[in-house]
Amino acid sequence: MKNLSSKIVSHLETQNHINPNICQINAISQIETKLSTSLKKKIVEVFKKKFIGIYLHGSVGVGKSVILKTLNLLFKNSEIFHFSDLIFHIQKSETLKKEFNIKKKLILIDEFYINNLTNMILFKKFLSDSFKKKKIIIMTGNRKITQIYDDPVNKQLCKDIRVFLNQNFKQI
Numbered sequence: 001m002k003n004l005s006s007k008i009v010s011h012l013e014t015q016n017h018i019n020p021n022i023c024q025i026n027a028i029s030q031i032e033t034k035l036s037t038s039l040k041k042k043i044v045e046v047f048k049k050k051f052i053g054i055y056l057h058g059s060v061g062v063g064k065s066v067i068l069k070t071l072n073l074l075f076k077n078s079e080i081f082h083f084s085d086l087i088f089h090i091q092k093s094e095t096l097k098k099e100f101n102i103k104k105k106l107i108l109i110d111e112f113y114i115n116n117l118t119n120m121i122l123f124k125k126f127l128s129d130s131f132k133k134k135k136i137i138i139m140t141g142n143r144k145i146t147q148i149y150d151d152p153v154n155k156q157l158c159k160d161i162r163v164f165l166n167q168n169f170k171q172i
Contacts (some may be wrong), residue, residue: 004028004031005032008067008074009028011070011073023058027056027067028067030054030094031107034052052169053131054139054170055112055138055139055144055145056068057142057145062131064140065131065140068108071106077104077105078108078120079107081107083111083113085142090126100126102170108123108136108138108139110139112141112145113148115149120149126165127165131168144171145169
């Protein structure tokens with residue numbers, strides 16, 4: 001999408017009455033760069049093998065969710081989830097032995113937060129499936145992606161999943 005940064009900033013200013021600060025403008029600019037690079041690579045390479053998602057993190061109230069909601073409005077082929085709702089849907093589909101299928105190409109996940117091993121395993125499977133289907137994933141959270149849940153009994157499994165997340169997401 002051409003001029004994505006200016007469209008997001010314009011939407012924030014006119015619809016949300018927010019004057020984005022330098023951090024928000026920088027994050028928006030990096031999102032535009034990563035999305036346009038990814039889309040160009042997909043066209044040129046006819047779907048590249050490995051996609052790097054985007055992870056926005058920062059303290060409460062800095063505007064991560066507002067940016068995600070604006071992206072959802074601007075990209076018609078996107079779907080937005082609160083992380084806890086997404087996990088609920090994933091668990092439900094696992095219980096019913098069905099695949100949790102999102103038809104949209106851009107998946108937006110707000111408030112990423114893992115607090116148990118089950119959610120961590122389910123979410124990693126969801127991400128792996130999404131990457132195979134060439135989905136673009138943008139998430140927000142309060143912590144760095146490497147500082148998520150650490151199970152005292154399954155330390156290596158948690159470490160492996162954190163490495164997977166760190167390798168597959170560009171952190172902004």
